[in-house]
Amino acid sequence: MQSLLEQFPGLAAPVSGPAPNETTYAVPADLLRPVAAWLAGEAGAALVLMVGVDERPIDGRFRIYCIFRAVDQLVILRTPVDGEFPSITPEVPAAHWYEREIQDMLGLHPVGHPQLRPLVLHGGWPRHLHPLRKDFDMADYPEPTGEPPLAFQGVEGGGVAEVPVGPIHAGIIEPGHFRFSTMGENVLRLEAQLFYTHRGLEKRAEGMGLEHGLYLAERICGACALSHAVAYAQAVERLTGAEVPERALYLRSIALEMERLYNHVGDVANLCAGAAFAFGNTQGMKLKEQLLRLNDRIWGHRFLRGVAALGGLRRDLDAAALADLLGTLGKVEHEWQEIIGGILSNGVFMDRVRKTGVLTGDVARALGVVGVAARASGVAVDLRRDLPYAAYGGLTLQVPVYEAGDVASRMQVRLVESFESIELIRQLADELPSGPVRLPELPPAPAYARSIGYVESPRGADMHFLMTGATGGEIYRYMVRSASYPNWAAVPYAVPGNLVADFPLINKSFELCYSCLDR
Amino acid sequence: MWKIFDKIRRTPLATEPLAVLPPAPAGTRGAPVLLPGGDGLPAAVRACPSGALGAGGGLDLGRCVMCGACAEAAPGAVAQSGRYALAVRDRAALLAAAGPEAVSGEIHAVLGRSLHIRHLDAGSCNACDWELTHLLNPVYDLQRFGVDFVASPRHADMLLVTGGVTRHLAEALHRTFDAAGEPKLVVAVGTCAVSGGLIGRTYAQRGGADTALPVDVYVPGCPPRPEAILQAILLAVGRAPHTAEVAM
Numbered sequence: 001m002q003s004l005l006e007q008f009p010g011l012a013a014p015v016s017g018p019a020p021n022e023t024t025y026a027v028p029a030d031l032l033r034p035v036a037a038w039l040a041g042e043a044g045a046a047l048v049l050m051v052g053v054d055e056r057p058i059d060g061r062f063r064i065y066c067i068f069r070a071v072d073q074l075v076i077l078r079t080p081v082d083g084e085f086p087s088i089t090p091e092v093p094a095a096h097w098y099e100r101e102i103q104d105m106l107g108l109h110p111v112g113h114p115q116l117r118p119l120v121l122h123g124g125w126p127r128h129l130h131p132l133r134k135d136f137d138m139a140d141y142p143e144p145t146g147e148p149p150l151a152f153q154g155v156e157g158g159g160v161a162e163v164p165v166g167p168i169h170a171g172i173i174e175p176g177h178f179r180f181s182t183m184g185e186n187v188l189r190l191e192a193q194l195f196y197t198h199r200g201l202e203k204r205a206e207g208m209g210l211e212h213g214l215y216l217a218e219r220i221c222g223a224c225a226l227s228h229a230v231a232y233a234q235a236v237e238r239l240t241g242a243e244v245p246e247r248a249l250y251l252r253s254i255a256l257e258m259e260r261l262y263n264h265v266g267d268v269a270n271l272c273a274g275a276a277f278a279f280g281n282t283q284g285m286k287l288k289e290q291l292l293r294l295n296d297r298i299w300g301h302r303f304l305r306g307v308a309a310l311g312g313l314r315r316d317l318d319a320a321a322l323a324d325l326l327g328t329l330g331k332v333e334h335e336w337q338e339i340i341g342g343i344l345s346n347g348v349f350m351d352r353v354r355k356t357g358v359l360t361g362d363v364a365r366a367l368g369v370v371g372v373a374a375r376a377s378g379v380a381v382d383l384r385r386d387l388p389y390a391a392y393g394g395l396t397l398q399v400p401v402y403e404a405g406d407v408a409s410r411m412q413v414r415l416v417e418s419f420e421s422i423e424l425i426r427q428l429a430d431e432l433p434s435g436p437v438r439l440p441e442l443p444p445a446p447a448y449a450r451s452i453g454y455v456e457s458p459r460g461a462d463m464h465f466l467m468t469g470a471t472g473g474e475i476y477r478y479m480v481r482s483a484s485y486p487n488w489a490a491v492p493y494a495v496p497g498n499l500v501a502d503f504p505l506i507n508k509s510f511e512l513c514y515s516c517l518d519r
Numbered sequence: 520m521w522k523i524f525d526k527i528r529r530t531p532l533a534t535e536p537l538a539v540l541p542p543a544p545a546g547t548r549g550a551p552v553l554l555p556g557g558d559g560l561p562a563a564v565r566a567c568p569s570g571a572l573g574a575g576g577g578l579d580l581g582r583c584v585m586c587g588a589c590a591e592a593a594p595g596a597v598a599q600s601g602r603y604a605l606a607v608r609d610r611a612a613l614l615a616a617a618g619p620e621a622v623s624g625e626i627h628a629v630l631g632r633s634l635h636i637r638h639l640d641a642g643s644c645n646a647c648d649w650e651l652t653h654l655l656n657p658v659y660d661l662q663r664f665g666v667d668f669v670a671s672p673r674h675a676d677m678l679l680v681t682g683g684v685t686r687h688l689a690e691a692l693h694r695t696f697d698a699a700g701e702p703k704l705v706v707a708v709g710t711c712a713v714s715g716g717l718i719g720r721t722y723a724q725r726g727g728a729d730t731a732l733p734v735d736v737y738v739p740g741c742p743p744r745p746e747a748i749l750q751a752i753l754l755a756v757g758r759a760p761h762t763a764e765v766a767m
Contacts, residue, residue: 122686122687125686129722131722131723136722138721138722139720139721139722140722141686141720141721141722141725142722167688167691168639168640168672168691168695170670170671171668171670172638172648172651172652172655172668173640173648174640174643174645174648175640175688175691195687196642196685196687196688196691197640197642197643197644197682197685197687197688198642198685198686198687198723199642199682199683199685199718199721199723199724200718200721200722200723200724201718203721203722203723204717204718204719204721208568211566211568211588212568215568215569215584215586215588215717216568216717216718218586219584219644219646219716219717219718219741220644221644221645221646222643222644222645222646222647222648222649222742223645223646223649225644225646279523279526279527282656282657283526283530285652285653285655285656285657286533286656286657286658288653288656289653289656289657289658289659292653293544296543296544296547297544297546300544300546300547300548301547301548302650302744303646303649303742305586305646305741306548306586306587314587314591315546338522338526339526341522341526342522342523342526345520345521345522345523346520346523513645514645515643515644515645
């Protein structure tokens with residue numbers, strides 16, 4: 001990113017590392033907005049993560065880190081701030097939620113944010129307390145204030161009705177509150193209040209040993225457990241300079257594709273449930289159960305917890321396990337083809353999913369949408385190809401991209417990718433190198449060092465920011481930006497103009513995690 | 520449409536008999552077991568991320584996330600078992616001194632009548648929630664036992680709580696509990712609902728489900744296997760004698 005220095009000659013020379021594709025620029029607060037605007041504009045980079053850190057115990061100031069991806073490079077802007085900082089949202093809309101979160105959690109005011117209101121901490125939280133400040137005690141459970149619940153903007157006018165839904169839903173679904181402004185059957189506007197399952201996970205991580213942090217990362221989310229574990233492990237490995245054995249890299253990719261496969265099959269099945277299409281739902285859920293049992297048999301856990309280790313894997317696959325894997329996948333592939341044949345042949349169902357819940361490419365790009373939802377809206381992003389990790393660098397990957405941005409496109413992306421996952425697993429198993437799967441010991445991490453780990457989870461890019469503390473062996477700051485983070489913000493744009501009754505279908509076509517977002 | 524009929528016609532019955540709870544596959548992680556020698560126990564305590572293994576060497580299964588770190592760090596002190604049917608009525612029974620309760624009798628005989636369940640996510644990571652969903656898939660087919668998940672708490676006989684109780688869900692939890700008619704049962708599903716789990720108590724999470732509601736049955740696990748959740752439901756319904764007979 002030589003041209004960034006040409007564009008802004010006042011900037012100091014950047015620092016590279018810890019990964020070869022990471023470059024950190026020290027950017028003074030008054031330059032933050034123009035630099036960010038230039039990166040997201042002319043340079044064509046995408047904001048993939050923004051995190052605030054209370055570094056006052058180190059040198060008396062807070063820091064804001066803005067992380068952009070420019071093709072295969074990560075450009076990190078490090079800005080010292082005190083009580084406030086210039087909002088970059090007016091120039092880089094994808095920053096909108098990060099800045100609101102920074103306001104809630106660290107009490108840093110993003111000056112010029114167009115819609116600054118609480119995001120993570122609901123009504124009743126004492127607004128002068130900011131949990132991610134170092135002087136806030138984790139166990140402090142303040143009494144609710146008399147602050148009213150957050151207000152919704154709504155829509156005014158004759159014939160407009162408001163439909164509140166949640167946080168407890170009719171089915172077995174994670175909690176969130178949706179407020180529909182409707183005119184007859186049509187949705188005029190949707191507002192979502194999320195973060196109901198906010199557990200304080202990032203605060204909990206602070207002070208934890210790096211080894212223990214892995215178990216926490218595995219429990220950010222059930223459905224993306226392995227993606228988060230590997231993203232965290234990669235962040236630690238980049239910090240320590242650990243060289244993960246090649247066999248472990250291959251096996252990580254195999255396990256990550258198994259995670260994608262069971263999710264995609266289950267998500268398509270669930271999508272069918274959203275349209276009360278029993279055939280697709282029951283057949284798909286039956287197949288998902290077979291995949292979960294395969295996970296259980298060969299990796300020891302249905303949701304692939306306890307698979308990743310810092311410096312490799314906690315388990316190896318022997319010849320019998322590999323045979324089980326390939327044999328089961330063969331049957332699953334055949335079965336899945338038959339089920340999909342039935343789903344796609346059903347005209348009533350296909351009528352429901354086509355042109356329903358359209359997310360335009362412009363909105364997807366502006367909000368930094370990732371994963372299945374991005375690829376269904378014409379945005380060709382996939383970290384496995386763009387920033388290869390594990391064993392993906394050596395694989396040829398087809399990234400399916402559709403332009404329509406509707407429920408059908410998001411289903412189609414999953415269908416194509418599920419077969420590709422099976423192919424990738426076969427290829428990886430065929431070329432699996434021999435050797436150990438875990439480093440006997442992890443090299444020590446430096447003190448107050450930062451790194452980024454990332455994985456293309458079944459839902460899209462998970463970005464983990466990790467900073468070590470004074471001894472290097474413990475976590476100082478951990479921020480988890482799952483794929484659901486940017487994508488949740490986009491869901492309300494895909495709903496207006498559709499029927500209220502189509503919301504479950506639209507929501508299930510995004511199939512985002514609440515816990516991944518809420519943390 | 521023909522493809523659908525044809526596929527349905529050729530699909531054999533997927534539902535498993537599930538007369539007794541089957542053993543978990545070899546290599547899966549269930550409850551850890553303290554070994555008599557205790558060789559290297561301090562290393563196991565250090566390795567435990569959730570505090571389930573206390574400094575005094577006691578084991579609280581209610582806080583265990585079954586990660587296996589203890590057995591890996593000190594194989595002379597802790598062994599990893601595949602035992603998963605861990606539901607108990609008394610939280611204290613999850614301390615290693617007491618053995619978890621087990622249920623006997625054929626499942627179908629125990630759940631002979633109908634039971635309506637309302638799921639309550641109190642702040643879970645969704646793994647437990649997914650296992651509840653999977654209990655309804657054609658393989659487990661919970662509905663065949665007369666058990667079903669209902670939309671309204673007014674229809675519910677039992678609340679299955681997953682996750683520790685977050686600040687933001689406490690009110691919804693209380694209101695749902697109050698809305699359910701008497702008599703009602705509460706089952707805490709998963710280590711987070713049992714004790715707050717790895718997150719424990721923070722500014723945003725109170726701890727286990729019993730910090731907010733009276734809990735009748737606790738079932739640890741991260742997440743508990745579907746069969747373990749089924750066992751917890753059986754235990755809560757209380758028609759089962761509490762002596763062992765689980766195929767383990």
